[in-house]
Amino acid sequence: MKAISLSAVLALLCLALTPFAASAEPGNSSGAGTAQASVKPRIVAAGGVVTEIVYALGHSDLLVGVDTTSLFPESALKEKANVGYVRALSSEGLLSLNPSMIVAIESAGPPDVLKTVEGAGVEIVRVPEVSTPAGITEKIKEIAGLVGDVDKGAALAADTEKQFKSVDRLREKIHKPRRALFILSFLNGRATVGGEGTSADGIIALAGLQNSASMLKGWKPISDEALLEVAPDVIIAMNHGGPQAVTVDSILANPAFAATPAGKTKSILVFDGGYLLGFGPRTPDAARDLLLAAYPEIAKAEQGSDHK
Amino acid sequence: MHAPLQTAYRKTFALVVLVALLAVIALAAISLGSISIAPSRVIDVLLGVDGAKQLDFARDALVITQIRIPRLLLGAVVGAGLAVAGAVMQGLFRNPLADPGLIGVSSGAGFAAAVAIVLGGQIVSGAAANFPFIFLPVAAFCGALGSTLMLYVVASRGGRTSMAVMLLAGIAFGALAGAGIGWLSYISDDRQLRDLTFWSMGGLGGATWGKVGIVLPMILPSLIAMPFLAHGLNAMALGEAEAFHLGVNVQRLKSAAILLVSIAVGASVACSGMIGFVGIIVPHLLRLSVGANYRFLLPASALLGATLLVGADIIARTIVAPSELPIGIITATIGAPFFIWLLLRRGPELAV
Numbered sequence: 181m182k183a184i185s186l187s188a189v190l191a192l193l194c195l196a197l198t199p200f201a202a203s204a205e206p207g208n209s210s211g212a213g214t215a216q217a218s219v220k221p222r223i224v225a226a227g228g229v230v231t232e233i234v235y236a237l238g239h240s241d242l243l244v245g246v247d248t249t250s251l252f253p254e255s256a257l258k259e260k261a262n263v264g265y266v267r268a269l270s271s272e273g274l275l276s277l278n279p280s281m282i283v284a285i286e287s288a289g290p291p292d293v294l295k296t297v298e299g300a301g302v303e304i305v306r307v308p309e310v311s312t313p314a315g316i317t318e319k320i321k322e323i324a325g326l327v328g329d330v331d332k333g334a335a336l337a338a339d340t341e342k343q344f345k346s347v348d349r350l351r352e353k354i355h356k357p358r359r360a361l362f363i364l365s366f367l368n369g370r371a372t373v374g375g376e377g378t379s380a381d382g383i384i385a386l387a388g389l390q391n392s393a394s395m396l397k398g399w400k401p402i403s404d405e406a407l408l409e410v411a412p413d414v415i416i417a418m419n420h421g422g423p424q425a426v427t428v429d430s431i432l433a434n435p436a437f438a439a440t441p442a443g444k445t446k447s448i449l450v451f452d453g454g455y456l457l458g459f460g461p462r463t464p465d466a467a468r469d470l471l472l473a474a475y476p477e478i479a480k481a482e483q484g485s486d487h488k
Numbered sequence: 489m490h491a492p493l494q495t496a497y498r499k500t501f502a503l504v505v506l507v508a509l510l511a512v513i514a515l516a517a518i519s520l521g522s523i524s525i526a527p528s529r530v531i532d533v534l535l536g537v538d539g540a541k542q543l544d545f546a547r548d549a550l551v552i553t554q555i556r557i558p559r560l561l562l563g564a565v566v567g568a569g570l571a572v573a574g575a576v577m578q579g580l581f582r583n584p585l586a587d588p589g590l591i592g593v594s595s596g597a598g599f600a601a602a603v604a605i606v607l608g609g610q611i612v613s614g615a616a617a618n619f620p621f622i623f624l625p626v627a628a629f630c631g632a633l634g635s636t637l638m639l640y641v642v643a644s645r646g647g648r649t650s651m652a653v654m655l656l657a658g659i660a661f662g663a664l665a666g667a668g669i670g671w672l673s674y675i676s677d678d679r680q681l682r683d684l685t686f687w688s689m690g691g692l693g694g695a696t697w698g699k700v701g702i703v704l705p706m707i708l709p710s711l712i713a714m715p716f717l718a719h720g721l722n723a724m725a726l727g728e729a730e731a732f733h734l735g736v737n738v739q740r741l742k743s744a745a746i747l748l749v750s751i752a753v754g755a756s757v758a759c760s761g762m763i764g765f766v767g768i769i770v771p772h773l774l775r776l777s778v779g780a781n782y783r784f785l786l787p788a789s790a791l792l793g794a795t796l797l798v799g800a801d802i803i804a805r806t807i808v809a810p811s812e813l814p815i816g817i818i819t820a821t822i823g824a825p826f827f828i829w830l831l832l833r834r835g836p837e838l839a840v
Contacts, residue, residue: 245810264811267679268686270693272555273810275547276522287679292694300550377677398677 227285232460239327271296311459313344343464351388359392361412379457386467404436415442418453506791517560522809559695564794569707569752571793574767579721587767588753592635595665597757600631606672625758632754689814690763710752718782765823
């Protein structure tokens with residue numbers, strides 16, 4: 181079934197690319213009402229979280245284009261047309277995909293571009309950017325409605341909620357919260373860390389940790405001395421891959437890092453950045469993984485009691 | 489007697505070629521894009537043929553009339569403005585490297601834009617998420633004019649403006665604005681940083697008739713007025729004192745040139761971000777090929793600047809379709825090597 185619909189979308193795409201061969205095709209004319217219930221919506225996702233949720237709902241066949249922030253799943257940017265950075269979209273580029281709907285995060289733009297595209301009869305749906313558990317389930321339900329699969333959306337939302345609850349339960353088992361430091365990048369021995377108001381701050385809190393860099397606002401480089409002062413118990417590093425990949429060894433090679441409590445106990449956790457910072461359906465999993473990695477004693481207890 | 493006649497012919501011929509080139513590139517800009525529209529349909533749309541029954545006609549008509557034509561006009565007027573402003577600056581400073589940046593336009597606009605991007609949300613609290621998009625062009629324009637005015641005041645003493653002082657003050661102010669942008673980048677978040685990067689590379693995306701309606705009346709008068717400076721700029725090429733003795737009101741020339749340039753460039757930068765290199769490469773290209781007479785150079789710069797930017801924009805919006813590249817990348821990637829090649833070919837004859 182899925183293969184059939186995918187090929188239908190591909191066929192439609194081919195027709196759209198050669199508009200003059202398609203003169204006999206009915207129901208594809210411009211103007212209002214291109215997104216009737218009978219016709220499958222052609223969706224452009226503007227915002228990584230939108231793409232992630234559409235894929236999680238199993239409706240990636242409806243996507244005709246995604247923006248450059250759509251890093252998960254990795255296949256998205258490979259198999260879908262790339263409409264550019266979410267804040268610098270192109271009106272004609274969007275229209276060339278012949279979409280019926282653009283699902284965009286609140287900050288997508290520029291507004292003039294979206295207005296022009298809307299003027300061409302394309303529906304623009306805005307999704308709020310709320311990085312809380314409730315916000316995520318809300319987003320899932322809304323996007324499920326747009327792809328016409330409310331049941332799947334309700335199921336995914338309920339599942340996500342359940343997983344958040346299980347993370348909540350794990351969090352209750354923490355006796356003494358540890359202090360964490362999130363390293364975004366590590367260049368020439370200088371680390372850029374996640375302060376207050378970053379997505380790192382959010383996931384650290386979800387995992388029952390304290391952000392030791394909360395006196396900084398946003399992503400900031402941190403000095404060696406400040407590092408000793410914030411004294412993190414756990415260091416979370418993002419793995420970008422490539423030559424500048426952050427590894428446990430590269431962090432410990434820096435004397436200031438080695439001298440922190442985290443360095444002494446070698447409590448350095450390397451995670452995939454998109455996984456931790458995405459704030460989509462994978463977030464409860466990410467929070468759980470982070471929590472269990474940061475509190476090995478809880479992980480041990482879980483393994484003993486819970487056979488999941 | 490032969491030689492001047494020949495150059496006059498050559499200049500007329502060059503202007504005709506430039507007009508034809510602009511016309512061709514304008515047609516290309518209307519016909520090409522990420523949506524392929526057949527030339528016959530483009531003609532139908534331009535002639536206003538009613539094609540309601542044809543498939544996708546309404547969409548194609550909208551793409552041409554609401555997206556491509558406003559963008560073409562914006563690109564043409566911005567390109568013309570930047571190129572003419574560059575030519576005027578080079579004449580005024582009698583320096584081949586001069587560009588509008590020297591009188592603080594770019595640094596002022598850049599700093600103001602950074603303020604708008606990073607602090608825009610805080611300056612007016614509770615504003616919509618897209619607030620910076622409206623605030624930014626206004627701020628950039630005010631920043632451009634404000635910084636130019638400031639430099640002008642610094643450089644003027646006793647009713648005389650010293651271009652040397654203005655140049656030095658402009659460099660200092662550029663460094664200060666750069667530091668200001670650095671401070672703002674430091675406190676900005678990921679998204680603001682990315683907005684800042686995109687803005688600093690320029691782009692004509694999101695061109696609407698509304699924008700054209702605002703920018704055109706600002707740049708066009710400057711474009712029309714600047715050729716009237718040609719006589720004065722020609723005299724200035726001999727030196728400031730010599731120009732004075734030739735009967736040019738040097739001070740008035742300076743004030744007028746600075747005012748016109750700051751308006752034209754300020755409006756360009758405000759609506760399309762920083763687009764580098766057009767202001768330097770276009771006048772030099774023309775000087776190298778057809779001569780340095782400003783009577784010819786200024787209108788020719790306008791034509792070639794418009795052609796170049798519209799051409800670069802066609803590349804910018806088709807090469808990575810359905811997304812698009814910042815246009816500044818294109819102008820510099822193509823412009824800089826071409827310019828170096830030109831310099832290698834001509835060698836020491838270059839005179840400004």
